[in-house]
Amino acid sequence: MSTASRTAPAVLAAALLLAACGTQSVSPGGGAGGGPVRAEALCPSDFSRYGSPPSSEPSVRPSGTPTALPLPSAGGTAEDGVKITALYAWGPESGCAGVAYSADFKLTNQQTETATYTLTFGFLSASGGAVDNVERTVEAVGPGRTVKGTVVMGEPVGNAPEVTGIEVIKTRSVPEAEAPSTSGTCPKSGMHLYADQGDAAMGLRVVGLHLVNCGTRPLQLNGYPKLTIQDEDHHTVDGIRILQGTDQISTGLGGDSRPQPFVLRPGEAALAELAWRNTTQAGEPVNAPYVRVWATPAADPVMVAPELDLGTTGKLGVGPWRKDETHRDPASTTARP
Template sequence: MPTLPRTSASVLAATLLLAACGTEGGAPPGGENGEAPVQAEVLCPTDHSAYGDTQPSEPSPRPSGRPSALPLPSAEGATENGVRITALHSWGPESGCAGVDYSADFELTNQLTEAATYTLTFGFLSASGGAVDHGERTVEAVGPGRTVKGTVTMNETLGNPPAVTGVEVTKVRSVPAAEASSASGTCPKSGVHVYADEGDAAMGLRVVGLHLVNCGTLPYRLDGYPELELQDEAHKPVDGVRILEGTDRISTGLGGDGSPEAVVLGPGEAAVMSLAWRNTTQAGEPVNAPYVRVWARPAATPVMVVPELDLGTTGRLGVGPWRKDETNRGAGGTRP
């Protein structure tokens, strides 16, 4: 049964490494065979490319440096939900790039009928087939039918690195590009950032916070509860789940109780509400709803978040009212 996603310390370290080493901006979609370059992580700025010459105007989706190629378990590379592993590399001390043990190249094909933003999770595998570590990549705004290329990394470990002999795609999540959530960056036309946090899970109780930041220039009013639509892995609506106003019937002390009050957010101010559920499984078929489409207020632009609701057979989701988040003073973001 799926659980709430967690980012390990090692994956976080890899993310920080990429941010520290620098990033090349991706070019607009184009190219032959429907392929489009994506944002390229530069692990080690260097003039040497182990992957052949790359035109400066066409940023490579692969890291620079001197890695050693490793054989893939399958020469063809199996495709999982439109994602195919194309290469696996080891980055030893001789590579000239500190901070990375392994990297894998992949190709992603958008099999949907609209542009989508993808979050991909990969497992780096040992010879026994067990996962040594995980890596995650987000690929934004892939056009329908297009194929893009990218790289995911496993950061350097203390001591002797584990022997990695393979890599697999463990999870693929996609949301319509027009409805992708964001916590910062360019302010959407709606004037608000909407996103879900990583949540908390203990003894079968799940709680995820849904956040809204006014990144616009005008006040933004919220009153009551957001409107939600639960979707399964195929983006089909999930029926048979009772959406409860308040979280007290799920558990007490979660901060989602009480009567809703009007919340007016000035520019840079934020609001938060809670989703709460239990993943108890008894008689019946467990219900999983990875996606939640959110309307923050009536007639608002919908935003899709991915809280990975594993509702078990409980059939209930508690929804707290919007309240001002005094701990989050957003910077507002950049207007498009």
């Protein structure tokens, strides 16, 4: 065999290998077998709307070179329909600013109706401790449908330990037709309704229900929100007394006055408090994540997730609607030329 014929295959193999460098896409779980792997991939974004169909438009995100980290289990078990499929380390050298780690996941809606999910992921250190917890919302997942998404951990502050693992901490879902909203497209009801993060001190919990008139007509309010409580499986929780007013839970919360009628004009907002105590004595503690809320008797319900940990008290106080004077309508505060 001539020298040329012997060297041609080697040259061709080297050329193919060089052509592949920097263009390989990162496959889920790529680091699970033979150790860390670096390959080019689109920089993950906190602002991507996961669960949506892929866009036909070319991506404008830059590319970077993450390191694929091994998962504890190559197969990965699904937790409430959520399965982690890959974990990546990013850094200053990756070319993606502001991203420290990311993970790919699959979500399967195991329910019988379209649902919006809020997923909480824990990025873990080698000792198993939490480095950071990150929430991701996945909207409008049809029954039986599986969607893919990515969760991103930003660059930590200080000397945080390296991330070596990830877990699904919590999965919450609400029917798409009853999903809360804070802004964006105004629902058919003409109202945005949502719960805030609340406040907790010495066993006392207070969560605000916020109602914003995003429609074009005034809204008459007079009274209390109507509530039903649901457990993790969306079953109604019986045996809980829903009290009108929060004074039987704690005084001075602002929800102990009698309801007063008022008009909520477009752009204005109202507020009502939920209050309870996490006191545990004899009996079985009640933990119920979901509350179904009717802002008015004629309104459609909205489901929020204030994570009620009622202990053994068996009581939940709800204050009356009152105008939220601190709310500012973005449309009315925009500078005009």
